Amino acid sequence: MKPDERGRFEQATLPHLDAAYNLARWFTQNEHASEDIVQEAFYRAARYFRSFRGGDGRAWFLSVVRRASLAWLEKQRMQAGVAFKEDVHDRGDETSNPEILAIRKSDDEIVRQALEELPPELREVIALRELEGLSYQEIAIVIEAPMGTVMSRLSRGRERLQRRLSRCHEGRTT
Amino acid sequence: MNCREVRQLLSPYSDGELTPDQDAKVEQHLLECEECSQQEKSLQSVRMAISSAALYYEAPASLRQRIEATRLPIDRGGFRISLQWVTAAAGVFLLVGASAALGMLWPEQKPTADDELAHLIVANHMRSMQVDHLTDKESHESQTLLSWFQKKIGFSPLIPDLSQVGYELTGGRLDYLPDHPVAGLVYNRGSHVVNIFTWTANSFEDKPLTRLVCQGFRLRHWQRLGMSYWVVSDLNDQESDKFAKVYERYSRKILPLRLRSSDVFKIP
Numbered sequence A: 001m002k003p004d005e006r007g008r009f010e011q012a013t014l015p016h017l018d019a020a021y022n023l024a025r026w027f028t029q030n031e032h033a034s035e036d037i038v039q040e041a042f043y044r045a046a047r048y049f050r051s052f053r054g055g056d057g058r059a060w061f062l063s064v065v066r067r068a069s070l071a072w073l074e075k076q077r078m079q080a081g082v083a084f085k086e087d088v089h090d091r092g093d094e095t096s097n098p099e100i101l102a103i104r105k106s107d108d109e110i111v112r113q114a115l116e117e118l119p120p121e122l123r124e125v126i127a128l129r130e131l132e133g134l135s136y137q138e139i140a141i142v143i144e145a146p147m148g149t150v151m152s153r154l155s156r157g158r159e160r161l162q163r164r165l166s167r168c169h170e171g172r173t174t
Numbered sequence B: 001m002n003c004r005e006v007r008q009l010l011s012p013y014s015d016g017e018l019t020p021d022q023d024a025k026v027e028q029h030l031l032e033c034e035e036c037s038q039q040e041k042s043l044q045s046v047r048m049a050i051s052s053a054a055l056y057y058e059a060p061a062s063l064r065q066r067i068e069a070t071r072l073p074i075d076r077g078g079f080r081i082s083l084q085w086v087t088a089a090a091g092v093f094l095l096v097g098a099s100a101a102l103g104m105l106w107p108e109q110k111p112t113a114d115d116e117l118a119h120l121i122v123a124n125h126m127r128s129m130q131v132d133h134l135t136d137k138e139s140h141e142s143q144t145l146l147s148w149f150q151k152k153i154g155f156s157p158l159i160p161d162l163s164q165v166g167y168e169l170t171g172g173r174l175d176y177l178p179d180h181p182v183a184g185l186v187y188n189r190g191s192h193v194v195n196i197f198t199w200t201a202n203s204f205e206d207k208p209l210t211r212l213v214c215q216g217f218r219l220r221h222w223q224r225l226g227m228s229y230w231v232v233s234d235l236n237d238q239e240s241d242k243f244a245k246v247y248e249r250y251s252r253k254i255l256p257l258r259l260r261s262s263d264v265f266k267i268p
């Protein structure tokens, strides 16, 4: 890569380093791997830079980060002997103990924990929407799925959080 | 709009992602229906809780330093040339493969052309294993797939029937490397998926079998009669070798019977 090309590439990607790390971190939930993944994505994105048609590099770069994160997750699951499934089955009334959770932890930590308990497919869309502020269309580009999928995953993720958090609050007020 | 329909649209409604028509209908309903309105408030408070909690992970300084130190891949022109000295560096690939435990590339290690290619091949392989991605054309018939590839990309890989030796032909798929399209041929052994990627090579010299490991997958690569072959799967080393050998052996058998040489030997 020639110096001026590297410059253009860095302009398109470096401003989104926080977004990239935040996505990898929420998607994989692994602090150490997230750094590796973003570095790997940065490298891979350089390979495909010619396919980037200018404009906002964020969704484009995040889609590369997301792929690298997915590859990491798939590898983890394969090593654990579990095939990766994009399908999310709703565990509805999963058991948890909100009272214990609510006693010592601040609100922030309860919210964080609720988000961490979501499956990665729901967690990533929530992170992209609520923390990154991406539009549905941008999220669709990042996760390489139709808008309808973005919409339904967001709905499901929020419903679960709603259930989870309202239980926490009930637990705390008693 | 009834309550059930409205509930399903509350999430996109709160994001302002509904059509103006839908948006107006939901809004109207919320004015009239106490329960749905309550639900909407609850959704808002959850959204507020998430976005106001300190949940954002900023990139650590160590990552920024690593990124700045990352040596980026040479551009496509250089890549094409570097493919020529591929065999000479075979020893280095194995070293790189073994030391990059997570399949990550470190700035200190200069990745070789094969190593870069292996990453792309593995990415294609993994993508193929996602839902509904395995084949574009599902078939157990060599002849069917052969014509399909011919029509789609103007050449076809050799497609031997390997069912006698335990590999079921599953189908074909079109994939892309940065430079060109590649034919992806899929065999199955039990629950293992074996992908063979082939394309017309840019040299006519034969290259012996090369072994690589990338992100936990085993790769076998060779070149013969102007075609480049990459096999990737989660089979172990021994089985990967066996598959490559069997594929080659059976390909030789069918070559004179089913294919005109011009189909196989097409050189750009």
Ligand SMILES: [Zn+2]
Pocket (backbone or CB within 6 Å): B002, B003, B006, B029, B033, B034, B035, B036, B037
């Ligand atoms: Zn209602």
